[in-house]
Amino acid sequence: MSKTRLSKSARRDERTAYLLILPFVLAFAVFKLYPMLYGILVSFWKRNSLRTRASTDFAGLENYITAVKTSTVWTSFLHSIIFSVIYVVLVMILGFIIAVLFNKKFKGRTAVRTMFYMPYVTNMIAVGIVFKYMLNPTHGPVNALWRVFGSTGPQWFNSPMLALPTATVIAVWAALAFVIITILAALQDVPEELFEVAEIEGAGRMQRIRYVILPMIAPTLFMLLTICIINSFRNYTTIVALTNGGPGTASRVLSLQIYEDAFTYSKYGVASAEGVLFAAFIIAVNAIVSKVRSRCLERL
Amino acid sequence: MKKIALVAILALLIALPAFAGGSSEKSASDERVVTTVCRASYANEVWYNEMNKAFEEETGIHVIVQPTPGNDEDHDAKVNIDLTAGSKIDVIPSLGPRYYAARVEAGFFVPLRELVEGRGINADEIYGANLPVEEDGDYYALPSKIEAYCIFYNKDLFDKAGVPYPSTTEPWTWEDYKETAIALTDASAGVYGSFMNAENPWLIIATVQQEDPFYKEDGTCNFDTPLRREAIEYYYDMTKVSKCQMPVDEIMNENVSWNYYAMAGDHLAMYSQGNWFTRLLNSQEDYPRDWRYGIARTPAPEGYNNNIVSAAYNSINVNAEHPEEALEYVLWLADNQWKFEGGIPAYATMTEEDRQTAFGSIAEASDGQITVDDLYNCLVNNGMGAVQSDIIGTAADEYNRIANEELQAYFLDLQDLDTTMGNITRRVNEAIQSYE
Numbered sequence: 001m002s003k004t005r006l007s008k009s010a011r012r013d014e015r016t017a018y019l020l021i022l023p024f025v026l027a028f029a030v031f032k033l034y035p036m037l038y039g040i041l042v043s044f045w046k047r048n049s050l051r052t053r054a055s056t057d058f059a060g061l062e063n064y065i066t067a068v069k070t071s072t073v074w075t076s077f078l079h080s081i082i083f084s085v086i087y088v089v090l091v092m093i094l095g096f097i098i099a100v101l102f103n104k105k106f107k108g109r110t111a112v113r114t115m116f117y118m119p120y121v122t123n124m125i126a127v128g129i130v131f132k133y134m135l136n137p138t139h140g141p142v143n144a145l146w147r148v149f150g151s152t153g154p155q156w157f158n159s160p161m162l163a164l165p166t167a168t169v170i171a172v173w174a175a176l177a178f179v180i181i182t183i184l185a186a187l188q189d190v191p192e193e194l195f196e197v198a199e200i201e202g203a204g205r206m207q208r209i210r211y212v213i214l215p216m217i218a219p220t221l222f223m224l225l226t227i228c229i230i231n232s233f234r235n236y237t238t239i240v241a242l243t244n245g246g247p248g249t250a251s252r253v254l255s256l257q258i259y260e261d262a263f264t265y266s267k268y269g270v271a272s273a274e275g276v277l278f279a280a281f282i283i284a285v286n287a288i289v290s291k292v293r294s295r296c297l298e299r300l
Numbered sequence: 301m302k303k304i305a306l307v308a309i310l311a312l313l314i315a316l317p318a319f320a321g322g323s324s325e326k327s328a329s330d331e332r333v334v335t336t337v338c339r340a341s342y343a344n345e346v347w348y349n350e351m352n353k354a355f356e357e358e359t360g361i362h363v364i365v366q367p368t369p370g371n372d373e374d375h376d377a378k379v380n381i382d383l384t385a386g387s388k389i390d391v392i393p394s395l396g397p398r399y400y401a402a403r404v405e406a407g408f409f410v411p412l413r414e415l416v417e418g419r420g421i422n423a424d425e426i427y428g429a430n431l432p433v434e435e436d437g438d439y440y441a442l443p444s445k446i447e448a449y450c451i452f453y454n455k456d457l458f459d460k461a462g463v464p465y466p467s468t469t470e471p472w473t474w475e476d477y478k479e480t481a482i483a484l485t486d487a488s489a490g491v492y493g494s495f496m497n498a499e500n501p502w503l504i505i506a507t508v509q510q511e512d513p514f515y516k517e518d519g520t521c522n523f524d525t526p527l528r529r530e531a532i533e534y535y536y537d538m539t540k541v542s543k544c545q546m547p548v549d550e551i552m553n554e555n556v557s558w559n560y561y562a563m564a565g566d567h568l569a570m571y572s573q574g575n576w577f578t579r580l581l582n583s584q585e586d587y588p589r590d591w592r593y594g595i596a597r598t599p600a601p602e603g604y605n606n607n608i609v610s611a612a613y614n615s616i617n618v619n620a621e622h623p624e625e626a627l628e629y630v631l632w633l634a635d636n637q638w639k640f641e642g643g644i645p646a647y648a649t650m651t652e653e654d655r656q657t658a659f660g661s662i663a664e665a666s667d668g669q670i671t672v673d674d675l676y677n678c679l680v681n682n683g684m685g686a687v688q689s690d691i692i693g694t695a696a697d698e699y700n701r702i703a704n705e706e707l708q709a710y711f712l713d714l715q716d717l718d719t720t721m722g723n724i725t726r727r728v729n730e731a732i733q734s735y736e
Contacts, residue, residue: 050405070734072730157552265695
């Protein structure tokens with residue numbers, strides 16, 4: 001009797017759970033899943049001009065071949081990789097260091113934390129406007145420091161060597177808060193006794209990090225690594241707000257190339273093929289990270 | 301629990317349509333309306349709103365305008381996306397033949413010949429060569445204004461440098477222009493003799509006037525020509541050797557919209573712009589300045605005599621919800637937009653009355669700095685042929701963007717001219733191949 005009642009209750013809970021996730025599932029299906037599947041379909045259609053905007057003529061692999069034969073796609077892809085590597089390395093290392101520092105009590109900690117969290121809630125376009133002013137070589141306050149010493153200073157966004165790294169560092173600055181908060185939460189779950197034992201054993205600061213902190217928060221770090229890799233390729237807003245791909249094509253990333261091919265030049269077929277290839281690449285990278293994660297966590 | 305979940309779902313279903321709506325502006329069913337789009341910058345312009353108000357008063361048709369946020373390129377991209385998605389906006393404006401041609405080719409517009417002739421109007425006669433007649437003999441828009449290039453200059457800087465004002469009646473060459481710009485440049489005071497935008501057609505302005513084709517006969521890219529190289533080297537010389545033109549890196553660092561420079565005449569002696577600039581120069585409220593301005597003809601390359609001219613078109617969307625009202629609006633705009641905007645009518649010939657209407661208000665608003673004759677002689681009666689400012693053809697948008705990107709890289713000394721030409725040719729050919 002009791003079993004039947006429990007079973008009924010469980011079924012009711014299950015139904016409620018389904019109902020509660022239904023809005024998300026519906027929204028996901030309409031706004032994510034359907035566009036993704038449709039995008040894959042379009043990548044096989046001859047839909048590369050305003051005239052052929054509604055065409056469903058089968059193009060085979062033509063759009064994929066065009067995409068991989070376009071030199072700008074490869075340079076944009078290379079820039080995306082450079083952006084991603086700088087972004088992920090900086091955001092993970094700085095995020096970890098700052099979170100460890102924030103985990104200690106010090107005077108003004110709340111104020112400093114708030115300062116670090118502010119960029120995360122600031123609109124990227126607003127960030128772009130402020131940084132373009134700050135780093136303006138002729139009128140900006142940053143280059144004013146160089147002018148004190150008789151130099152004009154770096155051309156932050158007009159130099160092909162600096163434009164992409166500068167934009168990436170600003171993206172890191174804006175994204176740091178999320179990493180700090182997440183690592184900080186993980187750090188606060190590390191039992192205090194472990195630190196005490198490490199101290200009794202005579203472990204130094206670096207040893208405590210290596211043998212206590214890192215093993216304890218490794219799952220969180222790997223989860224963050226996956227999120228950061230995905231976010232690093234979602235850099236369209238950052239690039240548009242700061243450099244718009246310039247100077248020339250020096251900071252043109254693949255997300256900008258895909259957007260322009262689709263929505264500026266109406267080459268929906270080619271743009272979809274580029275998107276599918278890019279998504280496949282990101283999935284492959286994350287699959288590798290996932291394997292590395294499993295092995296590392298096994299060893300720990 | 302069941303009830304709560306049910307209520308939650310119903311609430312969600314009721315709320316969802318609120319996010320799916322378009323414009324909240326609605327009209328009564330008996331009211332005649334016409335819908336159109338405009339650039340965000342137009343939406344707040346006095347002339348644009350007064351123009352629509354005048355149309356409403358004259359016809360009783362209410363104009364519903366949907367401004368598109370962003371810059372001009374964003375506007376055209378968004379309009380194309382909207383049209384691709386089956387937009388029902390009635391009247392679609394196209395500034396310049398590049399977008400117009402692409403939209404006609406895509407089949408977005410209604411053919412107008414029969415409809416216009418049905419009203420007893422002979423558009424061929426009225427608009428002459430300005431009527432965009434297609435290969436099928438029909439036209440899909442009526443032109444509402446002409447935009448002609450010219451030079452504006454700061455009279456105070458000319459006086460200070462002791463340089464005579466350029467003539468409004470005599471032709472001059474780009475070499476004359478450069479010499480004048482050098483004489484006006486005062487590096488110690490931060491004054492440049494010339495300002496030309498760091499984009500097409502200014503980066504290659506002479507070659508546009510020379511009508512050097514952008515495509516080869518086989519449809520591939522024809523950017524790398526001796527004339528084009530000469531035009532690019534001219535701009536390079538102006539910025540890097542003679543240093544009489546604001547350099548590209550400075551323009552890019554300033555990172556401002558083109559209309560900002562209407563206020564920068566205190567350190568820019570001559571501007572290569574067009575008649576659209578008078579609206580800014582005469583608007584002290586929006587573009588305050590404390591210097592007097594003058595107007596001169598566009599210089600031409602030695603042995604050529606063409607001015608760069610563009611046009612604005614209004615078309616009726618094939619999916620228009622109010623086609624009759626749309627036709628009335630398009631016809632009215634062709635006759636009246638230039639009067640409100642301060643532009644040049646697209647008529648085949650200008651009567652004395654048109655001339656006074658087009659230029660009288662501009663001359664008056666300039667407080668005597670320029671006269672009706674100055675405007676007429678520099679913009680219309682200059683004895684120059686007319687060539688289009690736009691690249692028109694396959695993948696023209698992308699062609700234009702690629703040329704801008706690569707030329708800017710050249711002017712920033714990031715690559716040499718051979719590399720620049722090679723990159724443009726390769727990338728444009730790739731774009732042409734990927735376009736259907």
